[in-house]
């Protein structure tokens with residue numbers, strides 16, 4: 448965590464002119480070269496988080512980076528370097544992972560509606576695991592593997608019926624969810640039976656569950672592990688089957704404003720403790736799938752201030768040159784962000800403002816009610832913790848062009864994704 452702001456990377460600093468620096472680069476220099484809106488990723492921060500997880504998991508564990516949080520080929524290189532695998536949930540993500548050199552055995556495929564061709568490709572490539580999301584999909588995997596004369600490695604995604612304390616849209620482990628095979632209805636038991644009855648077609652590695660995202664407490668995970676482990680014990684008592692792998696998914700929260708998430712090492716320690724307590728510590732492989740906690744605070748969004756509008760004494764709107772087209776999270780589910788006057792770091796706060804995007808939606812507000820110094824057109828405003836679930840959900844609404852992406856490290860900045868151009872947009876019109 449950075450000293451400048453808890454949601455900025457460790458490398459964040461302030462230069463003598465009161466300008467924010469990221470990875471040793473002044474943001475004014477970055478903006479001069481690459482424009483705004485600009486997404487800046489701190490390489491050291493990503494590597495540090497990856498290696499913390501890989502080390503804490505040890506040889507009997509693995510990290511699969513959940514690439515829905517953010518995916519680009521430059522990042523795959525860092526995953527390979529750190530010894531992490533990847534969790535993909537579409538044929539495009541699978542193709543990008545493979546193009547980026549991730550070994551198939553380090554890829555795990557998710558999704559609640561995987562197509563036949565996608566399953567066939569995953570089986571033919573012998574990926575690490577297909578995470579089976581339902582009884583019908585299991586049958587499809589079995590017949591597809593038989594057709595290909597191959598044996599698919601699978602995990603069963605269980606729906607444990609656990610409510611994590613996070614936004615309703617971010618909960619995935621409650622019974623009324625489209626994800627997973629419910630434990631309480633008996634479907635999970637049925638799925639295990641069906642998988643074990645088809646040993647020629649599938650190798651059942653074990654059980655998976657994912658209860659949601661931006662989870663800040665350890666308790667839901669402890670409950671999840673207890674649910675998975677007691678399910679494993681029940682199945683063992685009935686069938687003699689022992690899983691070789693257990694995965695509690697991902698979902699560990701990050702600091703956006705003032706949240707205090709558990710450290711990744713303590714989270715992994717708590718998971719391990721549950722496995723030990725259940726007497727399964729010796730052989731069970733623990734695999735986790737973190738996205739946000741790896742990439743979230745490594746990414747920072749930079750915007751340029753435009754018009755300032757005071758609406759009586761109700762509110763002051765400061766408009767930025769980006770908003771819901773590059774970061775829909777505040778509009779989609781009320782996500783909260785901090786905001787920093789990146790070119791006036793030493794100036795005292797003098798006003799409470801709402802940071803608005805330029806798009807034609809009243810809900811296009813990035814941060815409502817944030818204390819700021821006086822802001823003039825041309826000042827840079829920075830949103831920390833913009834690394835996860837912003838760019839992958841970005842759109843071309845109002846003809847917005849997707850932002851450029853830069854990686855900073857030790858005073859150097861590399862453009863890793865260029866800004867979209869109008870030609871890119873027009874290229875789709877036939």
Ligand SMILES: Cc1ncc(COP(=O)(O)O)c(C=O)c1O
Pocket residue numbers: 513515516534557619657659660661696697698699736737738739740835
């Ligand atoms: C199955 C699965 N695993 C892992 C993740 C990653 O979650 P997070 O980015 O919060 O770690 C998600 C995202 O919701 C997911 O659906």
